[in-house]
Amino acid sequence: MFEIERRLEEKGITRDNIVASAMELYVPHGIGADEAAERLDEKIGRALDDPNISSLLLGAILLEDELYVKRKNSEIADDPVFLLSDEIIGMAIAEVIGGTYARFEFTRYDQKKPGILKELGPFLDDAVAGLIAGCTSRLYSESM
Numbered sequence: 350m351f352e353i354e355r356r357l358e359e360k361g362i363t364r365d366n367i368v369a370s371a372m373e374l375y376v377p378h379g380i381g382a383d384e385a386a387e388r389l390d391e392k393i394g395r396a397l398d399d400p401n402i403s404s405l406l407l408g409a410i411l412l413e414d415e416l417y418v419k420r421k422n423s424e425i426a427d428d429p430v431f432l433l434s435d436e437i438i439g440m441a442i443a444e445v446i447g448g449t450y451a452r453f454e455f456t457r458y459d460q461k462k463p464g465i466l467k468e469l470g471p472f473l474d475d476a477v478a479g480l481i482a483g484c485t486s487r488l489y490s491e492s493m
Contacts, residue, residue, distance in 0.1 A: 364393055367393055367465065367480065370463045370464030389484055406442070406480070412434070417470040439455055443486070451482045451483045
């Protein structure tokens with residue numbers, strides 16, 4: 350849907366570095382890291398096929414391009430506290446995938462910004478954090 354994986358790759362965001370970022374904060378839940386990474390990759394792939402997730406990610410890409418990338422002196426360059434729409438997109442992605450628990454997982458990834466997240470602008474870091482949070486939350490709940 351929306352060729353979202355290709356669009357993310359054009360921004361330097363690959364499935365491999367999404368999984369690697371997720372694994373930086375992985376908490377073992379009865380499965381080893383290699384199996385967890387493999388299962389996360391599968392969950393991320395399924396999430397990217399969901400039209401709701403794809404449209405939210407596309408929204409983040411377009412907002413980042415319009416409000417951040419195209420503006421050299423953007424008022425949101427430093428992700429100011431008054432900017433909430435980026436967090437809302439990230440939380441929405443997390444909750445669509447993983448339910449309410451994923452909101453708490455989103456906060457962990459949003460605050461620590463592991464891996465690729467620290468390289469992204471204000472919209473894409475939260476959108477990808479939401480993708481990770483939703484998928485890791487599902488992984489944890491299925492491994493209990």
